[in-house]
Amino acid sequence: MCPEFSSMTRRNHPKMEPASHNQQISPASLRTELERILSATINDIWDDKIPDGFQAVVSGSDNLEFGDLSCQSALKLARILHDSPRKIASMIVDGIEAKLPGISGVSVDGPGFINFTLSLPYLVSVSGMLAYRGLKSLLPDVGNGRKALVEYVSSNPTGPLTVGHCRQAVLGESISSLLEATGWEVSREYYFNDTGRQMTLLGMSLAARYEAAGGGEAEIPEGGYHGDYITEWAQELRDEQGSDLSWVNSSAKFITFAKERAIGIIKSDLSLLNIEFDRYFAESELIPDAVHSTIEKLSSIMIDGESLVYHDNDEAEKLWLRFTSLGRPSDRVIVRDNGMYTYRLPDIAYHIDKFSRGYDFMIDVFGADHLDTSKDVTAALDILLGSPAVSDKLRVIIHQFVTLVRDGRKIKMSTRAGKFVTLRELIRDAGSVDVTKYLFLTRRAEAHMDFDLDLARKESNENPVYYVQYAHARISGIMRTAKEAGISLPEEHIALSSDLLDGEHERELMRLLELVPSRTAAAAEACEPHRLTEILADLATGFHRFYQHERIVDSENPDVSSARLTLCEACRRSISDLLEILGIDAPERM
């Protein structure tokens, strides 16, 4: 934000309200309107030959030679109409009767693309909107205040967060912000398992270290946790408890102590990333009521004359869920013979709880290891809640793992064996939180990524995040220079004359800016925050190039300076708005 400008934008000048103010059209409505006109034209010409529901689509051209926006409908229609795409395209263009908003040129190119050139006044007005009202004002209000829930990290409280969790944390957090940017009211939730075998093992591991710290001989149980942090907890516990022997005989106390310590570490790890959850949902909250009622619901479902759950003949307690009747590869045990629940059952109960809380959209962000389980859970929810309810509202995003490489070799990570690289260490090696975040955010979730620890610091010095942040800092510097020179942004309500911005470099930058809202909206729709890093890089390049070619602050030409300042501000604000969604700092100086 530039406080020195905000006061201006709020001032009212009713008498000076120019006519052009009402003509401002947003990038989104321009596209909708174009598509509407094209669709109508196509239907007018060919009428019943066009399949029902046919919609023309316009998208940004990848090459400036082909105009700013392009439509491929003629190519698609060629097959249906049995005619050459070029001819069809020409007929469409000739048949357009309505005035196209914000468009100064239409042409038919290549095999049959219809290309549109955006008008200069329109481009100028969009830059103005970005500068004065910010990116969010141009994003579609998809959520419209509806509630969404994003579950992510959800790592069990058995130790510090690792590199893998870091990727997920950054991904989940940016998805949450992206949804917020498009009008959703988002709750961030962390689900953790605080019962079951892993917690018992953790408690036993701590007990063993506690013994050892007292000089005793004790072994960590098989499958237990070997991390150094457990030894530290044991020592702390010793120091605190002194000779209080009641601890030694109470496994529950060890579990509770370890659990609380672990959650504390996790929360402080997350705070390093500036991530705060609205709720930490413990599995134990579901036991016994929610789990029991889930078992009942599952039991009442019959498929092909068979109950969805069944017992083995010999063991009374053990309960299976017949996932095979739900199209899954194999049945699974959901209650063990000792009466304890396996992971899937409470997780189903948890998701039923989520659905019951009235969210319109739910996202689960999981690592690749959860894929199978997650499909089982979704299959169970489909049958319990009705398939459309689940597929409409629940979206599971699976991200692939980070493969760490050190000394040219891949490192196997294991939390239990105590062999892992923590989030803390990663941030330390990368040298900055922003660098670490950007590192993960430039990749799409499904991409496997190799991360070379030896190159961490080296890479971070050359990290693209600095390139983007530098653009922001540079513009901020220009704003300061402009202020000193007595040049300010034009006031919002005065339509900017496009004559002042008719150079090729101005146009190139404005064209880039015009694409930002639709690209951001598409990223939100797809829940793919990595696309924002692409937009950011493009904006930074666009600005740096513009800066190289054009003098912005020039006392000799205050009008031009002021107009160019608007473009800079549009750029700066778009960058800072996008960085904010990604949770990355937008520095004013570097």
Added chain:
RNA sequence: GCGCCCGUAGCUCAGCUGGAUAGAGCAGCGGACUUCUAAUCCGCAGGCCACAGGUUCGAAUCCUGUCGGGCGUACCA
């Protein structure tokens, strides 16, 4: 064996859901600072989009198969 994901420049990765000449950063080579921040810009070089078929006006993108890598295939989570 089976299921899911991935294979794109030397390296790390994009590629807007089938379109026009496949892009960026880093690494390499060569240029540009008396001018609002050179953490920048401009140029060169670098590709059989793993491989083989198929679908059609058109494929990195869709379908099949092969090869290679990751994850899963627990009465762990």
